[in-house]
Amino acid sequence: MLEALSLAYRYTKQHPWIFKNLDLCIAPGEIVGMSGASGLGKTTLAKVLSGYLPPARGNIVIDGRSLPNSGPCPVQLLFQHPELAVNPRWKISKILGEAGEPGIRLLQDLGIKKMWYDRYPHELSGGELQRICIARALSETTRYLICDEITSMLDALSQAHIWKIISGLADSRKLGLLVISHHATLLAKVCSRKVKYFETEKSLPVQTEK
Amino acid sequence: MISLTLDRRTRTLTIIFACLILFSGIFIGAWLYGEKGEITNLTMRKLPPGWGLPFGTDWLGRDMFARTLKGLRISLGIGLSAATCSAFIALVLGLAAATLGKTVDLVITWLVDVGLATPHLVLLILISFACGGGAKGIIIAVAASHWPALTRIIRAEVIQLRSSDYIRLSPRLGRNPLWIARHHLLPHVVPQFLVGLLLLFPHAILHAAGLTFLGFGMSPHTPAIGALLAESMRYLSTGMWWLAVAPGLALVVSVKAFDIIGNNVRALLDPRTLRE
Amino acid sequence: MTLELYVNRNTSMLNICNLSIWFSSYTIGLRYQETRVIRDLDLSLQSGQVMAVIGQSGAGKSLLTGAILGILPRNARIKGRIYFKGELLDQGKLRRLRGREIALIPQSVTSLNPLLRIGVQIARAAQLGGIEKKEVKTTVHRTFERYNLQPTVADSFPFQLSGGMAHRALTATATVGTADLILADEPTSGLDPSTAHEALAHLRELADTGKAVLLITHDVEMALNIADLVAVFCEGTTVEVTDAKHFVGIDKLRHPYTRKLWNALPANGFLKSDISPLSFSGASGCPFHSSCEKKETICSERFPSLQATDQGWVRCHYA
Numbered sequence: 086m087l088e089a090l091s092l093a094y095r096y097t098k099q100h101p102w103i104f105k106n107l108d109l110c111i112a113p114g115e116i117v118g119m120s121g122a123s124g125l126g127k128t129t130l131a132k133v134l135s136g137y138l139p140p141a142r143g144n145i146v147i148d149g150r151s152l153p154n155s156g157p158c159p160v161q162l163l164f165q166h167p168e169l170a171v172n173p174r175w176k177i178s179k180i181l182g183e184a185g186e187p188g189i190r191l192l193q194d195l196g197i198k199k200m201w202y203d204r205y206p207h208e209l210s211g212g213e214l215q216r217i218c219i220a221r222a223l224s225e226t227t228r229y230l231i232c233d234e235i236t237s238m239l240d241a242l243s244q245a246h247i248w249k250i251i252s253g254l255a256d257s258r259k260l261g262l263l264v265i266s267h268h269a270t271l272l273a274k275v276c277s278r279k280v281k282y283f284e285t286e287k288s289l290p291v292q293t294e295k
Numbered sequence: 296m297i298s299l300t301l302d303r304r305t306r307t308l309t310i311i312f313a314c315l316i317l318f319s320g321i322f323i324g325a326w327l328y329g330e331k332g333e334i335t336n337l338t339m340r341k342l343p344p345g346w347g348l349p350f351g352t353d354w355l356g357r358d359m360f361a362r363t364l365k366g367l368r369i370s371l372g373i374g375l376s377a378a379t380c381s382a383f384i385a386l387v388l389g390l391a392a393a394t395l396g397k398t399v400d401l402v403i404t405w406l407v408d409v410g411l412a413t414p415h416l417v418l419l420i421l422i423s424f425a426c427g428g429g430a431k432g433i434i435i436a437v438a439a440s441h442w443p444a445l446t447r448i449i450r451a452e453v454i455q456l457r458s459s460d461y462i463r464l465s466p467r468l469g470r471n472p473l474w475i476a477r478h479h480l481l482p483h484v485v486p487q488f489l490v491g492l493l494l495l496f497p498h499a500i501l502h503a504a505g506l507t508f509l510g511f512g513m514s515p516h517t518p519a520i521g522a523l524l525a526e527s528m529r530y531l532s533t534g535m536w537w538l539a540v541a542p543g544l545a546l547v548v549s550v551k552a553f554d555i556i557g558n559n560v561r562a563l564l565d566p567r568t569l570r571e
Numbered sequence: 572m573t574l575e576l577y578v579n580r581n582t583s584m585l586n587i588c589n590l591s592i593w594f595s596s597y598t599i600g601l602r603y604q605e606t607r608v609i610r611d612l613d614l615s616l617q618s619g620q621v622m623a624v625i626g627q628s629g630a631g632k633s634l635l636t637g638a639i640l641g642i643l644p645r646n647a648r649i650k651g652r653i654y655f656k657g658e659l660l661d662q663g664k665l666r667r668l669r670g671r672e673i674a675l676i677p678q679s680v681t682s683l684n685p686l687l688r689i690g691v692q693i694a695r696a697a698q699l700g701g702i703e704k705k706e707v708k709t710t711v712h713r714t715f716e717r718y719n720l721q722p723t724v725a726d727s728f729p730f731q732l733s734g735g736m737a738h739r740a741l742t743a744t745a746t747v748g749t750a751d752l753i754l755a756d757e758p759t760s761g762l763d764p765s766t767a768h769e770a771l772a773h774l775r776e777l778a779d780t781g782k783a784v785l786l787i788t789h790d791v792e793m794a795l796n797i798a799d800l801v802a803v804f805c806e807g808t809t810v811e812v813t814d815a816k817h818f819v820g821i822d823k824l825r826h827p828y829t830r831k832l833w834n835a836l837p838a839n840g841f842l843k844s845d846i847s848p849l850s851f852s853g854a855s856g857c858p859f860h861s862s863c864e865k866k867e868t869i870c871s872e873r874f875p876s877l878q879a880t881d882q883g884w885v886r887c888h889y890a
Binding site for chain 3: 165210237238239240241242243244245246248249252267268270271273274275
């Protein structure tokens with residue numbers, strides 16, 4: 086179980102709080118959706134939950150243990166722009182292997198072709214790159230995935246394809262997912278539970294059961 | 296012209312190759328001619344350029360072509376070694392400023408600002424004088440004053456890199472800082488460094504020539520290009536134009552060749568244009 | 572028969588016939604290869620219409636704007652004909668028309684000059700867009716009102732504006748001039764629903780005043796709100812052109828790719844639909860013949876041209 090307890094974050098002491106007293110929990114195999122207006126802190130929350138930013142207050146616990154400082158993090162973040170999440174000077178094969186070689190089964194499920202290995206990121210499409218980022222993020226130690234608008238830049242077929250794979254993997258590997266998206270219909274179809282984000286002084290996400 | 300019909304990559308490589316041949320020609324030629332430029336021949340004094348004497352002779356009858364070649368070799372040698380030292384200083388300082396924390400960054404940035412604000416020629420003269428002149432003095436002077444601009448570039452590149460998404464996620468995938476520096480940062484920094492180094496050569500060579508011209512460098516007998524130009528000043532009014540034009544032109548052409556190589560290497564190394 | 576014969580060239584605002592674009596790139600060392608990215612693309616747009624070009628994400632759709640404006644990268648080779656208001660376009664004509672009669676709304680707000688104030692940028696766009704110098708001030712003022720931008724915005728720099736305001740300013744730079752054909756490249760990408768609706772509403776408004784709008788987007792549901800026609804793009808070519816109204820159900824959609832696309836939308840089948848990637852066949856014949864139920868020998872031999880049906884046009888031998 087991933088638990089965020091009384092999380093609070095602001096950039097520096099001079100900045101206003103982006104969120105305060107935020108509680109969130111995600112169970113293994115559960116897909117939680119989060120929507121809300123732009124620019125209010127959803128991506129910041131995603132970064133705090135996956136260990137990119139340290140929370141100003143509160144903490145994040147996975148099965149009783151806090152996030153590790155070194156070594157692969159069990160919470161992985163997937164970005165909206167896959168072309169920014171890969172080193173443009175690396176070949177695809179190197180990008181895939183950054184977290185350790187992904188399993189053959191996983192690569193097959195994601196439809197990643199061997200002929201891409203020799204190419205550079207700018208030679209692949211957004212959908213293909215996003216699938217590579219997913220393969221990279223799903224190492225053996227990953228338990229939770231945070232998907233920050235991962236298909237909003239993709240066409241309908243790639244989008245459906247990716248969500249089918251991810252929800253399948255969440256099921257088979259018992260991964261907990263937090264899906265951030267504007268797309269209400271998408272969240273309704275993919276998620277088992279939704280969390281709505283408000284921008285108030287004491288940001289308390291209101292849980293709505295589905 | 297071949298440049299119109301060849302594709303871009305071939306053209307770039309051809310240009311680089313042509314420049315490299317030019318340089319080898321200079322060094323090999325200087326070696327082949329040996330000390331010919333020192334031989335005085337008073338029966339062949341003050342001859343303008345002609346057959347067998349492409350750059351004419353000077354007031355002591357010395358073959359200007361041989362002297363220019365040797366001078367070019369000396370000047371290029373000094374310039375290249377000084378520029379290389381400078382580039383490595385820039386690499387170390389740039390990386391340090393970008394990765395070792397705020398205080399180090401502050402100190403190095405301040406040094407860069409001081410280096411850029413000081414009048415360049417004054418600094419060069421002071422340092423070469425303080426180091427006792429000669430080739431050693433010039434090399435130290437040029438090396439110690441050309442690193443600020445490249446340091447800034449490398450520092451900016453590394454700072455920008457460190458804030459990119461793919462470098463920030465690397466530790467989350469389990470990689471340690473040394474691995475990240477070697478595999479993520481280095482491939483980006485090396486091309487910048489290489490191009491910066493190549494483009495530093497023209498500056499270094501010209502400044503070394505400038506120093507020898509002003510007389511702060513070598514003994515007047517070594518025909519460094521600057522010295523050749525300085526000597527020729529006296530004879531220009533008597534109409535011996537080839538004494539200045541020949542070494543001057545040679546210097547300009549070699550410096551420009553480095554500039555061309557630098558720009559073409561930069562075009563080759565960018566992965567986006569790599570395949571175009 | 573091709574699209575060209577169906578549409579009266581003289582009444583169309585934009586007519587693209589058999590457009591093909593190749594890119595040459597280096598493989599190893601000095602060898603390079605040419606890849607065809609767009610193949611035999613046909614498109615026709617009338618004034619007052621909004622046509623949404625939807626389909627596969629990738630280099631194809633955005634190249635269309637580059638091709639129409641004549642600003643493709645150096646290593647691109649282009650074949651085919653583009654007619655604007657009945658005239659065949661070439662580089663010379665494009666130099667005159669670019670920005671004045673054909674305008675582009677770029678994808679991201681980073682296209683705004685970060686060093687110039689918004690008022691200055693829009694005024695400059697107006698001038699370059701064909702407005703007389705003395706009319707510029709009033710035109711800019713009117714544009715500001717139309718897009719609900721406060722006068723204070725004119726003195727602001729792009730970074731001082733919110734996302735929505737910056738987007739409206741960006742749209743204004745393209746529409747302030749006299750352009751009759753507006754190309755919008757992914758105008759809603761990265762925007763939240765309300766700003767996206769607003770952006771699209773502006774485009775609809777433009778079409779209602781008689782301009783033609785070519786909307787390139789991967790966001791099908793949003794586009795259907797304002798589009799009159801939809802052109803479906805796949806494997807570098809238009810496979811179907813149909814009325815936007817036909818997108819309410821799968822029965823009016825003819826091409827297998829369009830049907831798959833419709834099914835894959837979150838509001839429809841989505842995860843339950845058949846979204847296995849279509850296998851695309853080799854160079855000759857229809858690219859989809861290996862995954863089509865209706866295939867015959869001709870399908871693997873000849874590349875089909877756009878055929879007219881009562882719902883629109885389909886690139887199929889059996890429309």
